[in-house]
Amino acid sequence: MAGLNDMNKQEKIKAIEEMIQIVLLRIPKEIEAMHFYIKAAEKSTTDEAKNLFIALAQQEKGHEAELRRILNDLKQQLMELKNG
Amino acid sequence: MKREDVKEFNGENGKPAYIIFKGKVYDVTESRLWKNGKHMGRHKAGGDMTDFISMAPHDEKVLDKVKYVCDIEEDIPKEDPKEKWRNLYRRYHPHPIFIHFPMGVLYFGVFMLFLFLIFKISEFERTAYYALLFGGTSVFPAVITGLMSWYINYDRTLTEIFKNKIIYSSFLILLVINAVVARVLSGNQEEGNLWFYIYAISYLLAIPVMTFVAYNGGRITWPD
Ligand code: HEM
Numbered sequence: 001m002a003g004l005n006d007m008n009k010q011e012k013i014k015a016i017e018e019m020i021q022i023v024l025l026r027i028p029k030e031i032e033a034m035h036f037y038i039k040a041a042e043k044s045t046t047d048e049a050k051n052l053f054i055a056l057a058q059q060e061k062g063h064e065a066e067l068r069r070i071l072n073d074l075k076q077q078l079m080e081l082k083n084g
Numbered sequence: 085m086k087r088e089d090v091k092e093f094n095g096e097n098g099k100p101a102y103i104i105f106k107g108k109v110y111d112v113t114e115s116r117l118w119k120n121g122k123h124m125g126r127h128k129a130g131g132d133m134t135d136f137i138s139m140a141p142h143d144e145k146v147l148d149k150v151k152y153v154c155d156i157e158e159d160i161p162k163e164d165p166k167e168k169w170r171n172l173y174r175r176y177h178p179h180p181i182f183i184h185f186p187m188g189v190l191y192f193g194v195f196m197l198f199l200f201l202i203f204k205i206s207e208f209e210r211t212a213y214y215a216l217l218f219g220g221t222s223v224f225p226a227v228i229t230g231l232m233s234w235y236i237n238y239d240r241t242l243t244e245i246f247k248n249k250i251i252y253s254s255f256l257i258l259l260v261i262n263a264v265v266a267r268v269l270s271g272n273q274e275e276g277n278l279w280f281y282i283y284a285i286s287y288l289l290a291i292p293v294m295t296f297v298a299y300n301g302g303r304i305t306w307p308d
Contacts, residue, residue, distance in 0.1 A: 017243065017244065018244075020241065020243060021243035021244060021245060022307070024238055024241050024243060025238075025245075025304055025307045026307070027237075027238075028237045028238070031170065031174075032174065035174065055138075058137075058138040059138045059139075061135050061138065062135060062136060062137065062138030062139040063139070064135070065135035065136050065139070066136065066139050069126070069136075071241075075241075
């Protein structure tokens, strides 16, 4: 796969826009998964299951936070490319 | 300290570097891993790290090694105002509900129109027209709820898929309106009447356009 450095500006913009879409579409999925695990934790009948689901929910929260961070970085990069 | 104040301590230009974790402020200025306020090329000092801990290769015990500064004073709990809407949307998912009306009814209507063109039985033509009125009207709640989801769940980020959906939905609405107007102007749906052909062609064209909008919806729900 060609890295961003080998591309001209138009190609870079296109690659970043594509990445933005990929990351963007994933965020609601992570939120959904987190809610699912929170509900599962609430319904758990053993502490073991409850702790597992809470840990999974926290991981999904981490994914969401990380995706949002990447999304903001990408939007920033795109703005700089378009203005620069 | 308030969240706003912590932002100032970003570790840049010799400023101290503070981070927030679970409502507490920590000083990481002295840490080698937070040089100039940057951590692993990802995180910046001044921010809240709570949500990121599950992605870190370490657990929260690392915070015992840095200096605790104070607790955060929250004016209002840090909740995204969109959170409430997101929860409501997730519970009722109105867009996937409303899209079934245009999707079902317009396909049915065009099928009726085909039957009319083949068998020339006017009941089929009438049915097609009523389906157009109902199915065409039901495009509006589909579009409105789609825009709602775009706003609530995707912060109105305009990507290729959303451009497709918005442009082709507008096109769909124009086709539907055009078809209704042409049908009204055609008077007694006689064949050979120019308005009737405009009606039939607009109606037929609405199908691939709607299908393309829906296909792009599927790309959101089932991304590859
Ligand atoms: C400006 C107009 C529109 C926007 C912004 C939009 C946006 C969206 C969004 C965000 C989704 C993901 C699911 C969700 O969040 O609920 C979606 C899914 C979908 N949309 Fe739209 N939409 C629009 C118009 C339409 C129209 C007019 C139709 C069909 C008549 C349609 C058909 C679909 C389908 C079939 C899905 C997949 C449904 C599923 O998840 O089961 N959309 N759309």
